[in-house]
Amino acid sequence: MYDRLLELADKSVSIDDNFAMVSGSINLFEQECPIHTDRNYIGFCLSGSGNVEINLKTITISKNDLFFIARHSIVFNKESSDDFRYVFFSISPEYMKDLLNDLRKYPPVFLANQNKPTLSLKDEEMEQLMTIFNLMWKHMEEEQNEHQRDIVKHLLCSILINIHRLADRNKNILESISRKEEMVRKFFNLVFENFKEAKDVSFYADKLCVSPKYLSSLVKKVVGQPAKECIDYCVILESKLMLRSSCTIQEISQELNFPNQSFFGKYFKKHTGMSPINYRKSYLK
Structure with missing residues (x-):
């Protein structure tokens, strides 16, 4: 299901400094010391598992897990399995604000819950999201044109709306932002x-x-x-x-x-x- 994304290990694509897509492996994830995040990250584990310390709290990211790391977090990778593979979005504060303005009807409240920044997905749910991710990557690889930015943004919004739906069904914690x-x-x-x-x-x-x-x-x-x-x-x-x-x-x-x-x-x-x-x-x- 993820063959193409696995082939892209340790590669990235971006349109500008505000938004990037990364396909990573254990090598990319290794750190010698904790780092401060200056942007938001939304990721998906394709295989294996990794123990990550977020704000001094260790969480385990496993296959089919959606994970979110908020801006201003302190992150440290503790250990990972040899087959740990993942993909993620890197989103600047400015771009995230722009997205949230377009998603007022579908506020991704789950993404603000740093007490439990992971959500386990079923195989079919993960496949659906990775299909959109794959399509986004292909558009990001194309030469920049007047439509590229809007296409990528709307595909990303589609993923976030799906996250809203899945979190609502699985956790029943979503409600309108007052x-x-x-x-x-x-x-x-x-x-x-x-x-x-x-x-x-x-x-x-x-x-x-x-x-x-x-x-x-x-x-x-x-x-x-x-x-x-x-x-x-x-x-x-x-x-x-x-x-x-x-x-x-x-x-x-x-x-x-x-x-x-x-x-x-x-x-x-x-x-x-x-x-x-x-x-x-x-x-x-």
Whole structure:
């Protein structure tokens, strides 16, 4: 079913910097250290399996799995089987925004669920999506013309609408994006861009023209955690990533804009139960 895509291992096609299609294998997926993602990724596992760490949480991607990695995630490939093969889309924030504007009737809410960023598909469901993927690839390989961009975009929209349908049937979690959910999305975008400098809910509430109390209750209603906990989560996640590097604790506290190293140490211990030094030691064991 996937012979042509398997033959394309470790190849990619793109129209511009906003959108690319990649057919990968274990070799392409190997990493020496975690990376920050600056765009969104939607992928499909064709064979084998791989254990991937997304925001310090390990998930297993297996054959026929759809997976999504959101922008601003921290990703690290831990281990993969020798026959691990996959294809994925690489989508810039600008292009994703453009797509979502065209898909208001079919909001891909599943793609925002990073607590479980995979969805298992049946053989026939996977075959249907890969048929469209294959067609998109062929159009991407053609010489650029006035119709190419629109054709590719509409085929991609077709895949996203199908993802909406499959997630709705399998998980029953999809619903229309309300104005409140849109505000929460904007909140997280602001947090990802500003958490190093701004760690108080009031900063983000001001940006969104609401009160801190309203924002915190709204975020908790939508994602299950208050706004402050979401901010702290991003700070701690970044702290842990930097503690896995060669940066000194002083450098980390400065990078994250803490008043001093002592203040950073107390903050980190409050949220993790251990000091930065002990966390680093536990990681190096």
